[in-house]
Amino acid sequence: MNLDSMRRYATDEVVDAVVIGTGAGGAPLLARLAAAGLKVVALEAGPNFDPVRFAFDETLADEIYWTEERLSGGTTPEAFGANNSGTGVGGSTLHWGAFTPRADQRDLKLRTETGEGIDWPLDYDDLKPFYEQVEGFIGVSGPAAYPWDSQRRYPLSPVPRNAPARIMAQACEGLGIRVADAPAAVVSRDFAQEGGGTRKACINCGFCHQGCRNGAKTSMDVTYLPLAVAHGAQIRPMCRVHGTERDGMGRITAVTYRQDGTERRQRCAAVFLCAGAVESPRLLLHLGLANGSGQVGRNYMGHVATQVWGTFAGEVRMNRGYPSSLISEDMVRPADADFAGGYLMQSLGVLPLTFGNTVARSRGLWGPALTDYLARYNHFAGIGINGETLPCDANVLTLSDEVDAFGVPKARIDFGYGPNEDRLNDHATRTMTAIWEAAGASDIWVAQRVAHTLGTCRMGRDGDTAVVDPFGRSFEVPNLWISDGSTFPSSLSANPALTIMALSLRTAEAFLRSR
Amino acid sequence: MFCLHFLGGSAREWEDTKRYLDPHLICIPLDLPGFGDAAHIARTSVDEMADYVIDRIAERGQSRWWIAGHSMGAKIALVIARRAEDGDPKLAGLDGLVLLAGSPPSPEPMSDDKRRDMIAWISADEKTRTLRAGAFIDQNTGAPLNEAARTAAIDDVLRADPKAWTAWLQEGSREDWRRRIGILRTPALVLSGSKDADLGPAAQICLMLPHLANARHVVIEGASHLLPIECPKAVADLICEMRTLPIAVASDPACVLDSYASLIASHRVNSRLRAALAARASAGSAPYRPCVLDAVEFSILRALIDRVLPQSSDTCIDIGARIEARLSDGFGDGWRFADLPSDGEAYAAALRTLDAAARATHGIGFTALPDETKEALITAVAAGELPTVAGDLDGRQMTKWFEDLRSDAVRIYLAHPAALARLGFSGIGAGGDDVADMPGFSEFRINSREPWEPISEAEAGR
Numbered sequence: 015m016n017l018d019s020m021r022r023y024a025t026d027e028v029v030d031a032v033v034i035g036t037g038a039g040g041a042p043l044l045a046r047l048a049a050a051g052l053k054v055v056a057l058e059a060g061p062n063f064d065p066v067r068f069a070f071d072e073t074l075a076d077e078i079y080w081t082e083e084r085l086s087g088g089t090t091p092e093a094f095g096a097n098n099s100g101t102g103v104g105g106s107t108l109h110w111g112a113f114t115p116r117a118d119q120r121d122l123k124l125r126t127e128t129g130e131g132i133d134w135p136l137d138y139d140d141l142k143p144f145y146e147q148v149e150g151f152i153g154v155s156g157p158a159a160y161p162w163d164s165q166r167r168y169p170l171s172p173v174p175r176n177a178p179a180r181i182m183a184q185a186c187e188g189l190g191i192r193v194a195d196a197p198a199a200v201v202s203r204d205f206a207q208e209g210g211g212t213r214k215a216c217i218n219c220g221f222c223h224q225g226c227r228n229g230a231k232t233s234m235d236v237t238y239l240p241l242a243v244a245h246g247a248q249i250r251p252m253c254r255v256h257g258t259e260r261d262g263m264g265r266i267t268a269v270t271y272r273q274d275g276t277e278r279r280q281r282c283a284a285v286f287l288c289a290g291a292v293e294s295p296r297l298l299l300h301l302g303l304a305n306g307s308g309q310v311g312r313n314y315m316g317h318v319a320t321q322v323w324g325t326f327a328g329e330v331r332m333n334r335g336y337p338s339s340l341i342s343e344d345m346v347r348p349a350d351a352d353f354a355g356g357y358l359m360q361s362l363g364v365l366p367l368t369f370g371n372t373v374a375r376s377r378g379l380w381g382p383a384l385t386d387y388l389a390r391y392n393h394f395a396g397i398g399i400n401g402e403t404l405p406c407d408a409n410v411l412t413l414s415d416e417v418d419a420f421g422v423p424k425a426r427i428d429f430g431y432g433p434n435e436d437r438l439n440d441h442a443t444r445t446m447t448a449i450w451e452a453a454g455a456s457d458i459w460v461a462q463r464v465a466h467t468l469g470t471c472r473m474g475r476d477g478d479t480a481v482v483d484p485f486g487r488s489f490e491v492p493n494l495w496i497s498d499g500s501t502f503p504s505s506l507s508a509n510p511a512l513t514i515m516a517l518s519l520r521t522a523e524a525f526l527r528s529r
Numbered sequence: 530m531f532c533l534h535f536l537g538g539s540a541r542e543w544e545d546t547k548r549y550l551d552p553h554l555i556c557i558p559l560d561l562p563g564f565g566d567a568a569h570i571a572r573t574s575v576d577e578m579a580d581y582v583i584d585r586i587a588e589r590g591q592s593r594w595w596i597a598g599h600s601m602g603a604k605i606a607l608v609i610a611r612r613a614e615d616g617d618p619k620l621a622g623l624d625g626l627v628l629l630a631g632s633p634p635s636p637e638p639m640s641d642d643k644r645r646d647m648i649a650w651i652s653a654d655e656k657t658r659t660l661r662a663g664a665f666i667d668q669n670t671g672a673p674l675n676e677a678a679r680t681a682a683i684d685d686v687l688r689a690d691p692k693a694w695t696a697w698l699q700e701g702s703r704e705d706w707r708r709r710i711g712i713l714r715t716p717a718l719v720l721s722g723s724k725d726a727d728l729g730p731a732a733q734i735c736l737m738l739p740h741l742a743n744a745r746h747v748v749i750e751g752a753s754h755l756l757p758i759e760c761p762k763a764v765a766d767l768i769c770e771m772r773t774l775p776i777a778v779a780s781d782p783a784c785v786l787d788s789y790a791s792l793i794a795s796h797r798v799n800s801r802l803r804a805a806l807a808a809r810a811s812a813g814s815a816p817y818r819p820c821v822l823d824a825v826e827f828s829i830l831r832a833l834i835d836r837v838l839p840q841s842s843d844t845c846i847d848i849g850a851r852i853e854a855r856l857s858d859g860f861g862d863g864w865r866f867a868d869l870p871s872d873g874e875a876y877a878a879a880l881r882t883l884d885a886a887a888r889a890t891h892g893i894g895f896t897a898l899p900d901e902t903k904e905a906l907i908t909a910v911a912a913g914e915l916p917t918v919a920g921d922l923d924g925r926q927m928t929k930w931f932e933d934l935r936s937d938a939v940r941i942y943l944a945h946p947a948a949l950a951r952l953g954f955s956g957i958g959a960g961g962d963d964v965a966d967m968p969g970f971s972e973f974r975i976n977s978r979e980p981w982e983p984i985s986e987a988e989a990g991r
């Protein structure tokens with residue numbers, strides 16, 4: 015994004031807030047605080063990209079992934095990098111899929127409903143106004159009538175269904191499963207972005223995960239960050255935060271970071287940690303900060319993101335069009351569930367490298383079977399889920415004894431499914447397989463996959479069992495706030511980013527009230 | 530052609546070969562220090578022997594020359610070739626390598642008992658020496674030698690300085706030159722005898738060929754280890770053939786289908802992508818020199834990838850070189866399995882483990898195994914059932930590493946324009962340089978191709 019004429023602050027000036035990370039959790043609050051007239055500086059570890067640079071290629075997109083090494087352990091080790099972790103001005107929204115379901119209100123009260131998991135310390139009604147605000151601001155396209163929420167209205171009409179969505183819709187109709195055009199943070203027509211210029215309508219290129227070349231997809235660098243800059247925020251790319259300075263009261267007085275090999279220090283009155291659910295807890299553990307509850311790093315969650323693939327006789331060409339253009343929320347509470355919670359389903363169009371990687375890892379093919387299978391690319395289509403993962407003691411982020419180039423220990427993430435995830439996964443696999451059989455797919459196979467990074471700094475009502483309060487404020491360090499996927503107490507069946515953005519605005523309002 | 534002899538030989542071992550080669554090629558056999566007429570010269574390390582030979586070569590001032598090495602002499606020849614390729618001014622003009630039953634850059638495969646025994650008898654009493662020298666020559670020949678040749682060979686063994694003999698067995702043959710030799714570009718003819726025990730065809734495939742980017746390997750049936758003495762005519766003929774039928778310089782042959790190349794060249798493809806595709810297509814044109822893996826490990830990687838992701842001969846992308854390049858850049862993909870070491874270490878350890886399992890179960894290294902046997906081992910790796918020993922990766926680690934390998938191989942393959950052409954992938958044509966006017970896609974129905982979209986090779990072939 016263009017940062018040429020942004021306002022600049024001196025490092026020895028005590029700014030009102032420093033925001034660490036400019037992804038889904040950091041950008042909305044940066045914009046809101048700047049709009050309220052505060053002096054705010056965002057420090058972003060990654061580079062600043064011009065979207066025109068994004069070149070319709072999966073390998074060139076490596077530059078928008080967080081590729082520093084993390085260690086994956088546990089019984090279901092999760093892949094990071096291209097699977098779920100971005101970097102750059104805009105964070106993971108540079109490469110996210112822009113699939114934007116809202117949280118189901120039952121998921122927020124799972125404990126009350128089922129005795130499993132944990133309740134969120136807030137209600138759907140607390141989030142709803144923020145959802146509406148975000149959806150209107152970033153321009154979410156969706157169906158005129160949402161089958162699972164009669165009140166919901168999306169500001170833009172849906173993007174066209176790609177071939178996998180068409181196949182899935184037809185098969186689900188036969189099976190009595192309701193589907194709808196997916197809510198997608200992709201503008202289906204030219205869109206005047208508040209605070210920015212015009213975002214051109216989606217051209218259905220299919221490369222959302224590689225960075226949107228024309229700004230149709232919502233990423234923070236074409237939505238909240240231009241607004242933030244317009245209101246006087248400063249965004250400093252390539253600034254890696256690695257420390258804080260504190261006063262006798264335990265308040266943070268400055269954030270220390272490295273930029274181009276030089277150590278710098280920004281003085282500030284408050285800090286918003288928005289580095290994502292791996293880097294935020296990693297930094298806190300490294301600094302021994304805000305962890306009186308012992309909860310930092312605990313209850314790490316990735317979603318159950320199993321996929322079912324099949325081959326179709328006709329050419330599908332799943333690379334064409336917005337990749338996940340169909341949704342079904344019918345399985346958020348399946349009637350025959352033997353597990354707590356549920357899952358969302360979506361149609362999948364995936365590009366060759368990402369697909370080939372899934373084949374190589376999950377299907378275990380090798381030899382001529384592998385080469386020949388890949389050659390049938392134009393005939394594949396898939397369905398995937400996003401399923402509830404319950405918080406669990408064994409799933410934890412810790413510091414390993416290997417250090418990175420900044421001298422900070424690498425994160426080690428142990429993750430594994432428990433019995434609830436296994437049962438949910440079985441149910442989903444049966445459902446998706448039935449849909450693909452009904453659709454006439456041949457050579458159907460199941461890809462086990464874990465997606466997203468959540469938990470590790472959970473929000474709650476008291477400082478003994480949670481890291482932050484329901485608004486994201488640290489129980490221990492009074493001027494530290496956390497806003498990113500790490501504060502999720504449970505995973506929800508919805509994909510997380512819309513909720514992270516809504517919570518970010520909610521945190522900003524709370525902060526403004528508290529001043 | 531400068532000719533270097535085997536352990537216990539001398540310049541004389543080349544006499545017959547020289548006769549058959551004349552007048553096509555001038556043979557200049559040399560005595561290595563400690564042997565033949567140079568028995569009094571005490572320079573026993575590989576480096577010292579190479580220095581000695583380099584001075585002899587420089588004295589001759591040949592503008593174009595080859596070097597041949599037999600067994601021990603081959604290791605010296607490899608060192609000289611490395612120095613020549615690195616630009617040593619004394620060594621300008623090297624055109625070819627001939628390696629006969631060569632001792633490889635790695636420590637030579639030989640049992641400790643055999644080494645001890647050979648060291649013992651060379652310094653024994655005269656009678657034992659004569660007896661054992663005869664047995665030594667006989668053990669290293671296929672069919673019996675004629676009496677004159679046999680006597681001359683025994684005589685050479687007895688002429689050798691026992692100190693030089695012992696130094697080679699204890700040190701020289703054990704020096705590890707794998708990383709220093711790396712991969713040589715010089716065209717090389719590799720000869721092995723089908724009856725050679727330690728340095729026969731399998732050892733040449735596993736330990737010698739990995740160091741030679743442009744090599745032809747010929748197995749001489751019925752011969753054992755003393756090739757220039759056993760079959761001078763066959764050796765001379767093969768050398769002559771190499772002159773008339775030069776060894777092709779290997780390159781990455783993957784070429785992109787014309788119709789796909791026109792799409793890449795069209796306005797539908799943006800310049801950054803076009804440049805990246807061109808760079809990926811040309812990345813394999815120079816012989817690759819591995820940095821993280823040694824040449825032997827690298828050859829195992831390539832042999833494995835040939836089985837894991839087999840390609841047709843017209844899209845043969847050098848995936849191994851690209852994986853190695855990524856390992857040496859240290860550019861990871863953001864994570865690794867916690868129970869594997871860092872990527873570079875994991876690759877090296879896994880390839881060693883696989884090779885050790887091949888040797889333990891089949892007696893030869895992985896690269897020399899027949900395809901079905903390789904496949905059985907790969908199946909065992911995938912299932913976590915590879916027999917491994919302490920210190921190597923264990924079966925579970927091998928399974929995880931194999932998952933990483935498949936992923937790395939597939940991602941490199943599918944980044945290459947030749948592979949995308951094979952798929953008939955249309956995504957690259959979503960839009961060119963004018964971002965205000967990018968066509969994207971407007972057709973999403975099944976079985977409806979936009980007119981410009983490429984078709985897969987399978988469809989094209991129908």
Ligand SMILES: Cc1cc2nc3c(=O)[nH]c(=O)nc-3n(C[C@H](O)[C@H](O)[C@H](O)COP(=O)(O)OP(=O)(O)OC[C@H]3O[C@@H](n4cnc5c(N)ncnc54)[C@H](O)[C@@H]3O)c2cc1C
Nearest residue numbers: 035037039059098105106111112113255498499509510511
């Ligand atoms: C391929 C893919 C597809 C996805 N699709 C969807 C989808 O369709 N729908 C959905 O809801 N979600 C999706 N997600 C997930 C979504 O992108 C994330 O949940 C969301 O962006 C997380 O927001 P965050 O603020 O927690 O972290 P991020 O957006 O990751 O932002 C964190 C930022 O902090 C920076 N940072 C980290 N450490 C430091 C430091 N020490 N100093 C300075 N800066 C630092 C990072 O560089 C990064 O820019 C997808 C993710 C991926 C990878």
Ligand code: SF4
Nearest residue numbers: 216217219220222226
């Ligand atoms: S499909 Fe649409 S939103 Fe996605 S990258 Fe292409 S133009 Fe952008």
